Amino acid sequence: MNDTGMAPPARLFEMLDGAPDDATMLMAGDRAVTYGRMRRDSACLAARLKRLGLARGDRLAVWLPNIPEWLTVAFACSRLGVAVAPLNVRLGSQEVGFLLSRAACKAILLAPAQRNGACVEALRGVPPEDRSALRLVVTLGGTEETILDGVRQTSFDALLADPEPDEKADAEVADGQPGDVSLILATSGTTSAPKLVQHTQERNVRHAGDAAAAVGLNEPGTSLLLGIPMCGAFGYTLAITTIRARKPLVLMEAFVPEEAARLLAAHGITHMLGTDDMLDKILSVVPEGKPFPALRMFGHANFTPALTAILPPKAEAHGVLLRGFFGMTETLAMFAAQPADAPLERRSQGGGRPVSPQAVVRVRDPESGALLPDGEIGEVEVRTPNAMIGYMNNPQATAEVFTDDGFLKTGDYGLRLPDGGMIFVSRIKDVLRIAGYLVSPTEIEEVILALPGVTVCQTVSASCPAGVRPVAFVVMEPGHGLDEAAALAACRARLAVYKVPARVFAIDAMPVTDGPNGAKVKKNVLRDLATEWMNPQAAAAGAGAAR
Template identity: 30%
Template sequence: MEAATMRYTTPALDIYDNVWDSIRHWVEAAPDLPAIDQEGTVWSYGRLGEAVRTLTDFLTAHDVAAGDRVLFVMENSAGAIAGMLAAMRLGAWAIPLNARLSVREIDEIRKHAGPRVTLYTTAVSKEAQAHAERHGAREAPSLKEAGLLYAPADGTVHRMPSFGPARDRVAALIYTSGTTGNPKGVMLTHGNLLFIAGRSSHARLTTPADKVYAVLPISHVFGLASVFLGNMYRGAQLKLVSRFVPAEAARSLAEDGITTFHGVPAMFSHLIGLAASSGQPVKAPKLRYMSVGGAPLDLALKQRVEAMFGLPLNNGYGLTESSPTVCMTMIGKERDDDSVGTLLDGVEVRMVDPASGLDVATGGVGEMWVKGGLVMKGYFRDPARTAEVLTPDRWLKTGDLARMEADGSLYIVGRLKELIIRSGFNVYPSEVEGVIVSHPDVSMAVVVGRSRDGNEEVVAFVQPIPGRNVTAEALDEFVSERLAPYKHPSQYLIRDTLPATPTGKILRHQLQQEAVGL
């Protein structure tokens, strides 16, 4: 019987203690229900359950237990999903890493995390294959169907103690680059991920009849909590895609019965561009719900997307440390402005004046502080940075400037920090600057963001060492070997000197204005 004509019991909110339990509900209640479609190969929930059990046995045989870390060098794949669920089932911490990160980035995070086992999605990613070969990864019969290779720990592994309620134990460790460029691991609990999975799927009215175009990387918190877990929480099927290709996305929307599409603004911008170049709108006859996140949404892009698809483009806001979704526009209450919607149930916010530390009046701009079951446990092995963003009574300081109107609608105004969000990924200027300055001919570098077509570009201002010459081409080659592609500057502006105050502090705001004007 087709999923659309069958009746299922919708799982209630906050009833599970382990992420795996929310998926096991469908494995046991509807094993024949389609769960994952990857390149035409469909796994039912029953088959997914079998894969999880197989990978659980593999991890157990390699001494993985609660409190251990399991690292995934990955692109979207059914094997990665099964492996992460197996790790969480055991109480281990799943660590998803984008395989397109550089050698330096992967190895620094691997050293910091101390995984007992690393798994590589070699069947779908040549980058994962390259990292696997470099780490001496091996084959195993029980990993073949999942398309994975594995490497055991390359040093002493310290198992983290597991205590307290099961929902409060860490399920996933999501790495972002810190403002110093050092790895920063966000500890998200089972309760954090289930809080978002349940509420986001409830708000989207997800059912087993939905088929979701799942192209957002599961190595990113948006793809993990909102797309993967959020949709499977209510029995939806994932059309799993490892990389976004506009023409292929358009074909799938037109032909594959896609009902739900989650993306970052740049993806929607590419689809608009595809339609403009072909002279034909992208068709999506079954599409009922679209959402965007991961980066600021330009109102003009929102209007063009809605005009083409004839549907509201639902906006939202969140950050890795909040698992991620704080607020979203709701079905039936869509907006024609750039609001990021209203709070999810169970979420509290404050708007705090950064200077005084006092709450601002309704409609006033302040730093958004967030509280609720979505707030991370902290940063792994970094109590100092945890204390900087988490108050003793568990308010999370987001670093984002926002306002809330009397009707509860939220608007993001800007960022206290100079974070750049490119294609949904965080780019920290200090990390890119550090790599550029490590070039032997560079004295100083300043990296800023520039909005273009619903996305943000990375722009680098570079001051060479006096008497030396450096070209944009040489810098691009140098950076390409050391940073993931989404962190690469799109433009290098080489200057004899960079503007500075008498004390030598670079006038970043002046350079930001120059970049915007180019």
């Protein structure tokens, strides 16, 4: 039993039980949604969707921004035992077709007016064979236009409408079970085809409870501002964690720094989590001093190497407590959190102690396979009862990512700390192997980013005539040109000789792929560019042979 005298929830919709009907659950713009309203609407929606043919084991794609209806359908699907497959509103036909096909989605919910109709056009652009399982299109906002010929269509409002006087009321639905898959998320796929990660109801709920305790959302008077999309593991977990704690959740349909700053102050928000560049942008549009006296913490993931040294003192100067986090889609993002009472040097780094009391971290030498002692860098492996159950229809990939004793291989370099926590170093695929040494690209990038006019820097390794060497790419501020000689001189002055890039190239923009937490740089594209530009004669010969 919990402190309310009720059994802990094991299904997502059970997280709504026990909260007062008039307690505020969500705020979005000028709308407020109470727990009572969410319970009624999600129960009604579940019954109507069941009448339309959705059943336990089916999948429904949710193609919406951060609005209350996103969560209404999530809780309705929990009642049905239907898995939600979220879609980023910025996706195109190819990405949408991939998820609809691989997840065999039976229904999709979208807002036809979203992005001036771009989502509708993208859906129509999906080849029929990739949406062959689709039987129902639900529209939010209403439209008389047929979205897809031959596919049943109804509106969200119609599904929530009161029954006619002579119509029999639908029975309440509670078909979903704790072990049912409730969430299907696509991995980023920056270097390979995306995989579909499956999470179950009971693991979602348990993880939300663990995360709420770890970040202090269970404390009185707390609230959270959500500025990252719920279509990704991080945003989704933040939403259900706040609801699990029965605290107000303020939704941003899209992140805008000025609006985030206004909401933090206006609502007296105590918690916000996101990427490091989000906080940097917020602090850049507010006055000096401490503009957010109610804010107890900003939890961040390190996405921007340029901010590694800049953001921590900037946050401290504005009275914002930084806490680094670590996770991945396979662990519902928030696997670990840095302690709130740790020194800034630790709190500003990715990593932390596991949020689940049952979770364990260990580090393995990727070459010898030996487990490493505390303080030594290797591949981080984690075991948690809240991990995914596997990749959908991909037993080989599932077997490859889990060890025989149940640890998940993260694909990240890090080190374990004596208190059982860890420090994230970098993605293994991003680490450079130079002259027999492992080199973190961040070391090189921090030197180059300190030079005038450099806004972005990424470093990869490339095969050169003289062997494998680091190669750096930069994006310059408008009006600034790259002084490559100065950049190389700075690296020689501050770095070991084998870490000095062979070349530094200026490009107009980094090649990126969009994700729910922001854009991710395509390192594989940079590696191909570096290899080509460092070996122009070989590239020319290959082009000639192709002709």
